[in-house]
Amino acid sequence: xxxxxxxxxxxxxxxxxxxxxxxxxxxxxxxxxxxxxxxxxxxxxxxxxxxxxxxxxxxxxxxxxxxxxxxxxxxxxxxxxxxxxxxxxxxxxxxxxxxxxxxxxxxxxxxxxxxxxxxxxxxxxxxxxxxxxxxxxxxxxxxxxxxxxxxxxxxxxxxxxxxxxxxxxxxxxxxxxxxxxxxxxxxxxxxxxxxxxxxxxxxxxxxxxxxxxxxxxxxxxxxxxxxxxxxxxxxxxxxxxxxxxxxxxxxxxxxxxxxxxxxxxxxxxxxxxxxxxxxxxxxxxxxxxxxxxxxxxxxxxxxxxxxxxxxxxxxxxxxxxxxxxxxxxxxxxxxxxxxxxxxxxxxxxxxxxxxxxxxxxxxxxxxxxxxxxxxxxxxxxxxxxxxxxxxxxxxxxxxxxxxxxxxxxxxxxxxxxxxxxxxxxxxxxxxxxxxxxxxxxxxxxxxxxxxxxxxxxxxxxxxxxxxxxxxxxxxxxxxxxxxxxxxxxxxxxxxxxxxxxxxxxxxxxxxxxxxxxxxxxxxxxxxxxxxxxxxxxxxxxxxxxxxxxxxxxxxxxxxxxxxxxxxxxxxxxxxxxxxxxxxxxxxxxxxxxxxxxxxxxxxxxxxxxxxxxxxxxxxxxxxxxxxxxxxxxxxxxxxxxxxxxxxxxxxxxxxxxxxxxxxxxxxxxxxxxxxxxxxxxxxxxxxxxxxxxxxxxxxxxxxxxxxxxxxxxxxxxxxxxxxxxxxxxxxxxxxxxxxxxxxxxxxxxxxxxxxxxxxxxxxxxxxxxxxxxxxxxxxxxxxxxxxxxxxxxxxxxxxxxxxxxxxxxx
Amino acid sequence: xxxxxxxxxxxxxxxxxxxxxxxxxxxxxxxxxxxxxxxxxxxxxxxxxxxxxxxxxxxxxxxxxxxxxxxxxxxxxxxxxxxxxxxxxxxxxxxxxxxxxxxxxxxxxxxxxxxxxxxxxxxxxxxxxxxxxxxxxxxxxxxxxxxxxxxxxxxxxxxxxxxxxxxxxxxxxxxxxxx
Numbered sequence: 001x002x003x004x005x006x007x008x009x010x011x012x013x014x015x016x017x018x019x020x021x022x023x024x025x026x027x028x029x030x031x032x033x034x035x036x037x038x039x040x041x042x043x044x045x046x047x048x049x050x051x052x053x054x055x056x057x058x059x060x061x062x063x064x065x066x067x068x069x070x071x072x073x074x075x076x077x078x079x080x081x082x083x084x085x086x087x088x089x090x091x092x093x094x095x096x097x098x099x100x101x102x103x104x105x106x107x108x109x110x111x112x113x114x115x116x117x118x119x120x121x122x123x124x125x126x127x128x129x130x131x132x133x134x135x136x137x138x139x140x141x142x143x144x145x146x147x148x149x150x151x152x153x154x155x156x157x158x159x160x161x162x163x164x165x166x167x168x169x170x171x172x173x174x175x176x177x178x179x180x181x182x183x184x185x186x187x188x189x190x191x192x193x194x195x196x197x198x199x200x201x202x203x204x205x206x207x208x209x210x211x212x213x214x215x216x217x218x219x220x221x222x223x224x225x226x227x228x229x230x231x232x233x234x235x236x237x238x239x240x241x242x243x244x245x246x247x248x249x250x251x252x253x254x255x256x257x258x259x260x261x262x263x264x265x266x267x268x269x270x271x272x273x274x275x276x277x278x279x280x281x282x283x284x285x286x287x288x289x290x291x292x293x294x295x296x297x298x299x300x301x302x303x304x305x306x307x308x309x310x311x312x313x314x315x316x317x318x319x320x321x322x323x324x325x326x327x328x329x330x331x332x333x334x335x336x337x338x339x340x341x342x343x344x345x346x347x348x349x350x351x352x353x354x355x356x357x358x359x360x361x362x363x364x365x366x367x368x369x370x371x372x373x374x375x376x377x378x379x380x381x382x383x384x385x386x387x388x389x390x391x392x393x394x395x396x397x398x399x400x401x402x403x404x405x406x407x408x409x410x411x412x413x414x415x416x417x418x419x420x421x422x423x424x425x426x427x428x429x430x431x432x433x434x435x436x437x438x439x440x441x442x443x444x445x446x447x448x449x450x451x452x453x454x455x456x457x458x459x460x461x462x463x464x465x466x467x468x469x470x471x472x473x474x475x476x477x478x479x480x481x482x483x484x485x486x487x488x489x490x491x492x493x494x495x496x497x498x499x500x501x502x503x504x505x506x507x508x509x510x511x512x513x514x515x516x517x518x519x520x521x522x523x524x525x526x527x528x529x530x531x532x533x534x535x536x537x538x539x540x541x542x543x544x545x546x547x548x549x550x551x552x553x554x555x556x557x558x559x560x561x562x563x564x565x566x567x568x569x570x571x572x573x574x575x576x577x578x579x580x581x582x583x584x585x586x587x588x589x590x591x592x593x594x595x596x597x598x599x600x601x602x603x604x605x606x607x608x609x610x611x612x613x614x615x616x617x618x619x620x621x622x623x624x625x626x627x628x629x630x631x632x633x634x635x636x637x638x639x640x641x642x643x644x645x646x647x648x649x650x651x652x653x654x655x656x657x658x659x660x661x662x663x664x665x666x667x668x669x670x671x672x673x674x675x676x677x678x679x680x681x682x683x684x685x686x687x688x689x690x691x692x693x694x695x696x697x698x699x700x701x702x703x704x705x706x707x708x709x710x711x712x713x714x715x716x717x718x719x720x721x722x723x724x725x726x727x728x729x730x731x732x733x734x735x736x737x738x739x740x741x742x743x744x745x746x747x748x749x750x751x752x753x754x755x756x757x758x759x760x761x762x763x764x765x766x767x768x769x770x771x772x773x774x775x776x777x778x779x780x781x782x783x784x785x786x787x788x789x790x791x792x793x794x795x796x797x798x799x800x801x802x803x804x805x806x807x808x809x810x
Numbered sequence: 811x812x813x814x815x816x817x818x819x820x821x822x823x824x825x826x827x828x829x830x831x832x833x834x835x836x837x838x839x840x841x842x843x844x845x846x847x848x849x850x851x852x853x854x855x856x857x858x859x860x861x862x863x864x865x866x867x868x869x870x871x872x873x874x875x876x877x878x879x880x881x882x883x884x885x886x887x888x889x890x891x892x893x894x895x896x897x898x899x900x901x902x903x904x905x906x907x908x909x910x911x912x913x914x915x916x917x918x919x920x921x922x923x924x925x926x927x928x929x930x931x932x933x934x935x936x937x938x939x940x941x942x943x944x945x946x947x948x949x950x951x952x953x954x955x956x957x958x959x960x961x962x963x964x965x966x967x968x969x970x971x972x973x974x975x976x977x978x979x980x981x982x983x984x985x986x987x988x989x
Binding site: 013015016018019020021022023024025026027028029031032034113188189190191192193239240241242243244273274479480481482652653655656659660661662663664688689690694696697698700702703 | 821840850851854855856857858859860861862863864866867869896897898900901906909910911913914915916917919920921922923924925926929947948949951952954955956957958959960961962963964965983
């Protein structure tokens with residue numbers, strides 16, 4: 001739909017609509033809000049990893065001066081959770097605690113000091129239960145169960161999918177590779193600590209302001225747990241001080257402040273401490289992976305069997321979707337004609353894991369891209385050339401029935417190979433220096449919503465004032481990615497306006513149409529399409545009115561520069577405010593809507609809900625590192641990264657997403673580590689920003705970014721995502737560069753100096769896991785591939801509960 | 811809020827005159843309150859943010875007598891008689907400080923939460939160095955964490971602001987989002 005046409009707004013870099021406010025300290029984040037008579041809340045959290053609550057003594061807490069209310073689990077007994085299949089959380093523990101940090105009680109008091117004192121004065125007696133701190137332990141200890149649902153024992157979810165005749169694929173192979181990888185857990189570490197404020201009006205209606213990426217899902221959870229009609233709860237998503245997926249679940253503290261406000265009749269605010277943010281987590285799952293890949297001598301893949309074992313932590317969160325995602329996107333970069341996936345997620349007594357930038361896909365991408373590097377080495381192929389020769393074509397259907405639209409990965413590889421001087425560097429740099437390449441792909445929004453429904457995933461409402469001002473309402477949530485600006489740009493492009501003529505109202509369940517939230521890289525594509533529809537409808541109303549008045553045919557009217565004019569004689573026309581007045585006189589109040597529903601996915605088998613997307617973005621990265629044989633320290637020197645974005649809506653913001661992704665990936669690759677002490681009830685080793693190492697200004701290398709623009713027909717103006725995809729190739733590219741520098745394989749993330757030194761002294765010059773546990777799997781769901789004439793439906797073992805429908809699907 | 815009447819004398823409010831963003835402010839607060847808490851909760855200057863309240867992330871950076879300090883580690887009492895500058899004090903009657911426009915134009919503020927701290931730290935640098943090198947900028951901002959940008963646009967914004975302050979012409983943002 002886009003072609004290479006000239007745009008007024010799209011592809012340019014106007015100042016963001018909230019740019020100056022953020023640089024003036026004027027943007028109001030959740031903790032910046034203050035209401036008269038506001039109370040402060042604190043949570044009392046479990047000090048035990050796993051236990052039954054015997055008794056809770058709040059008598060001392062009640063005596064603390066200034067305490068107004070204390071809540072326990074029985075005050076909010078309804079379970080909730082982001083996925084309908086795993087509503088396993090309670091706002092406050094009912095009778096069990098499952099990790100250190102599990103909220104047990106809540107206090108509201110006149111100030112923070114009193115609230116802290118009271119929360120600390122609560123005494124909880126526990127009956128300790130045996131705890132598990134890793135998936136292997138969870139497999140070995142089925143009892144006691146952490147939850148009484150899921151698969152057997154402490155296994156939360158098992159997935160077994162097979163696309164095509166796998167064994168035939170391996171028989172076609174000339175070489176078969178089998179490797180084991182481990183990707184350690186890490187966390188979002190947003191700069192803003194989660195905060196929420198709730199207030200109750202005299203008529204009983206509740207408003208919750210929160211640093212949430214998903215106000216609609218919080219709205220649903222709050223209504224359910226508070227037992228109030230959703231129509232009497234208003235959720236306002238404040239701008240998030242960083243999200244990265246960490247503010248995508250409905251959280252205990254958000255529901256607790258609403259209940260405390262109802263209990264006291266006063267506004268109640270909570271702001272988590274940094275330590276609490278570490279325990280809220282929902283970050284990257286630690287994943288153990290076993291990859292068996294059959295290839296021909298030219299590097300083309302004949303079959304792949306991918307196994308993943310996820311350490312889920314204490315609750316479901318997005319975990320069922322995360323499990324599927326560790327197996328979903330292997331097929332969209334290179335041709336994988338036959339593919340099998342076995343995924344297992346275990347419950348453990350640690351903070352719950354969930355979605356972090358790249359949700360479930362950076363771990364398998366690391367494994368796949370490092371294995372490809374090993375394959376290229378064994379086959380004496382250039383890893384860049386080998387990848388180029390085996391690309392999944394555009395406009396195609398993968399073995400697991402994902403529909404690929406535009407596919408710019410080849411161009412991405414060519415750009416980073418040329419930009420980095422790959423051919424002069426690979427295997428040619430002096431010892432201790434090396435380059436590595438890796439590629440990836442990511443979804444532009446999940447094809448299905450989190451709870452089954454037939455409604456659009458996003459809506460935009462647009463109102464035009466008589467003065468020509470446009471106010472646009474959308475439930476999208478600004479988390480720093482620039483969604484408010486993208487929305488304004490799409491509207492401005494269609495109506496020919498300046499961004500200052502457009503007011504964005506976002507993330508407010510009373511005022512704005514539903515948008516499912518800022519996750520799965522869905523906002524630009526989905527909201528953008530809805531915005532184009534709403535603006536197009538408004539444009540039609542104005543154009544008809546202007547045509548009627550001026551006699552210029554509608555087909556010749558152009559909207560640009562704040563005017564509506566004759567394309568054949570630009571001097572003829574009216575100003576935009578005049579056009580608005582003409583339209584309102586003709587049609588009444590000018591307000592239009594737009595909405596967007598992703599196309600149905602091609603896969604019809606159980607489990608086909610995770611992976612389909614309206615479009616896929618592609619990335620390729622070359623990383624150059626310096627790695628010391630003496631110290632094991634790895635320093636990234638430069639990163640060249642190309643990202644197929646379809647069409648950049650805002651060029652500077654797009655590059656900002658790429659650079660931010662590279663930064664976050666380097667942190668994950670080299671230092672970030674969610675480490676716990678099993679010997680001390682699973683407490684976090686270092687829940688602080690000083691000791692949880694993340695890159696500072698001193699560690700960040702230069703980044704050369706190339707935006708590859710191959711417009712996708714599904715995207716607004718051809719645009720695809722950029723918020724998450726560029727993180728994916730960087731981590732394996734670092735590992736591959738270390739191999740080029742020192743000829744060691746580090747098959748485990750984060751790649752710490754200690755691991756490099758161990759690999760240097762190991763016989764096989766490798767550091768990483770060697771074994772993968774044998775886990776009994778359920779009967780595999782077999783699906784014939786498109787090449788085999790498959791229809792997208794399973795061949796056997798399709799249960800009555802399966803198929804494409806069913807509210808419980810992720 | 812009345813003075814807390816618990817038998818802990820340390821919580822009795824003290825009266826202090828602070829100079830904040832060029833204005834004298836009379837303020838009463840319990841003596842253990844940090845400058846961060848007094849700015850945000852007593853003076854309503856919520857532009858100054860917090861990320862850890864332990865002196866680890868730099869988000870709460872403000873200027874005291876022109877020097878960047880972590881307001882979460884400073885007792886407000888200690889700041890009596892000293893000049894406190896927060897992000898709200900950076901803009902003048904003529905408009906935003908060049909650092910603010912440069913940060914906005916280059917998208918050096920994504921979520922914007924760490925931005926006030928970076929702006930204050932950068933202002934201290936530009937007040938003493940007319941043309942800082944990239945290395946000096948990295949060093950001066952090394953106490954401030956940002957999770958969104960990867961820092962590169964922040965470096966470029968400081969360089970752009972420094973050029974504006976030296977009276978040099980700065981061009982529009984080019985096609986690659988670079989100045």
